[in-house]
Amino acid sequence: MACKILVADDEIAITNVVARKLQNAGLETIVAGDGQEAYELASAERPDFIITDLQMPGMNGLELCTRLAAELPVPIPTILLTAKGFEIDRASLAHLPILQVMTKPFSPNELLASVKEALGLCAGK
Numbered sequence: 001m002a003c004k005i006l007v008a009d010d011e012i013a014i015t016n017v018v019a020r021k022l023q024n025a026g027l028e029t030i031v032a033g034d035g036q037e038a039y040e041l042a043s044a045e046r047p048d049f050i051i052t053d054l055q056m057p058g059m060n061g062l063e064l065c066t067r068l069a070a071e072l073p074v075p076i077p078t079i080l081l082t083a084k085g086f087e088i089d090r091a092s093l094a095h096l097p098i099l100q101v102m103t104k105p106f107s108p109n110e111l112l113a114s115v116k117e118a119l120g121l122c123a124g125k
Contacts, residue, residue, distance in 0.1 A: 002026060002027055002028040003027055003028065003048040003049060003119055004027075004028045004029075004030065004045065004046075004047040004048050004049075005022055005027055005028065005029050005030070005047055005048065005049045005050070005051060005115065006029075006030050006031075006032065006038060006041055006042055006045070006047040006049070006050045006051070006052075006076075007019050007022070007029055007030070007031050007032070007051050007052075008031075008032040008033075008034070008035065008037070008038035008050065008051070008052040008053060008056065008061070008064070009033075009052070009053040009056065009081065010033055010034050010053060010055075010056045010057055011053070012033065014053070014081070014104075015031045015032075015033070017108055018051060018108065018111065019031050021108040021109075021111070021112050022112065022115065025112055025116070027115070030045055030047060034056050034057050034058040034059070035052075035056040035057070035058045035059025035060055035061065035063060035064045036058035036059050037058075038050070038052060038056075038059070038064050039059055039064055039067060039068070042064070042068055042072075042076065043068075043071070043072075046072070046076075047076060048076070048077075048119075049076065049077050049078070049079075049115060049118065049119070050064075050065075050068075050076050050077070050078040050079070051078070051079045051081065051111070051115070052064055052065070052078060052079075052080060052081065053080075053081045053082070054080055054081065054082040054083070054088065055082070055083060061080050061081075061082075062080075062088075062092065062093075062096070065078055065080070065096045065097070065098060066096060069095070069096055069097060075096075075097035076097060077097050077099050077118055078096070078097055078098045078099065079098070079099060079100045079101075079102060079111065079114060079115070080093075080098050080100070080101045080102070081101075081102050081103075081104055081106065082101060082102070082103055082104065083103070083104050088101060099114075099118055100114055102114070
């Protein structure tokens with residue numbers, strides 16, 4: 001069974017590129033266009049991994065991770081995407097399952113490599 005990855009970004013071009021890259025690598029993807037949709041999908045679908053933008057309407061990526069960490073029994077490992085120059089307080093990430101912060105623009109190959117590195121977390125399913 002393939003690992004299920006939630007891709008959340010309000011820029012459709014980014015979700016399309018990331019989802020296609022993951023699907024071409026044999027991974028199942030679900031896509032959300034904003035933070036609220038991502039929260040609803042994550043709660044219902046329980047993905048194995050999340051790739052989310054930091055800045056999204058409705059609910060930003062940190063709020064998404066914080067709510068999911070508080071509500072789900074098992075944390076969902078996450079890669080957080082952020083615009084170049086947007087600073088994140090690293091201390092605010094300490095209690096969240098964020099494995100990596102990637103700055104946009106990013107390399108889809110680098111993102112896929114990071115996801116593959118973390119896939120041991122769901123490969124046993």
